[in-house]
Amino acid sequence: MSVVAKALLPTLLLTALVAASSYALSDGWAKLGDDVSPAQAQMRLEAFHSLDSLVASKVADNDVDRTLQDMNLNPAALQSLRSDLTRQAPSPVPSAEANSAAPTPQPGAQAKAQGQRIQLVWIRLWDTDAEDGDVVRIDSDGYSRTVSLTKHGNTFAVPVTADGLIRVTGIKDGDGGGITVGLASGTSQAVFPIMSEGQILGLRVRVD
Structure with missing residues (x-):
């Protein structure tokens, strides 16, 4: 696979995931809880692990x-x-x-x-699939916040170092099907793999 193709892979996978989620939430099929297919779950996993870091939008x-x-x-x-x-x-x-x-x-x-200056960056957490009561907690440089996920999303600020790590913990799987969470900052966004309650995933962020 060429260097260009590898660089575009996370973007292409994320585009496909957003399109699939939009169809699922329209007249494509009706559902109460999350209903992510094995293929979609694999795409989410590959897209997340292909993402080196997320460029954060500074407050x-x-x-x-x-x-x-x-x-x-x-x-x-x-x-x-x-x-x-x-x-x-x-x-x-x-x-x-x-x-x-x-x-x-x-x-x-x-x-x-560690002698590093910290900065505040904007974070938006949202439910990428059905708004079914999924809850997560975000932790960043000593700051912690629990969020009930919605389709519209919750936007707030967190402290990070110039090259820090944000951790997301699955707190509650609403109506089943796993916790489906996306994290964005400015124009950058990441769709997390399907999470279970108690699972912790880290995402590295950069402040340019």
């Missing part, structure tokens, strides 16, 4: 304060994250003694310990 500087208020953080976590976002120079790595006495990590704690 504009003038939107940061408003966005922080919408993240449902407690006052201490909010102040910690705001401080990390405005930090210009890497902080030194904490000593072993400090680590042993440290409280539960706050958003951005992992990046701070």
Whole structure:
């Protein structure tokens, strides 16, 4: 397979998945829960593993304060994250003694310990198939959010490092057929393999 063909493979597979999902949710066939065929499930798996990383859309500087208020953080976590976002120079790595006495990590704690500046990026989670009550949790650099998936999708911000990892955990399989979740940021998007409750999948993101 040529280099160009390999580069286009994730896009082609994702296009086919979106088209199939649209047909399934129209008059193509009626269903209550997710009804992804084995072939579609395999396509989702191959497309996901072919994706090296997702280019994340950064929250504009003038939107940061408003966005922080919408993240449902407690006052201490909010102040910690705001401080990390405005930090210009890497902080030194904490000593072993400090680590042993440290409280539960706050958003951005992992990046701070590694001397990496974090940024806020937009994330949209949606149900790629039937809106049947699927629920997932997203975790990124100490920030955690549980989302009930809808067809329209839920858009919010998460903290990431310049080259970080976002983890998605399957919490609830609505009416059966597996958890069908898509993740987008700006114009980039990824369709996850069919997930089961308790399963965790990671997706690497880049901030250009």
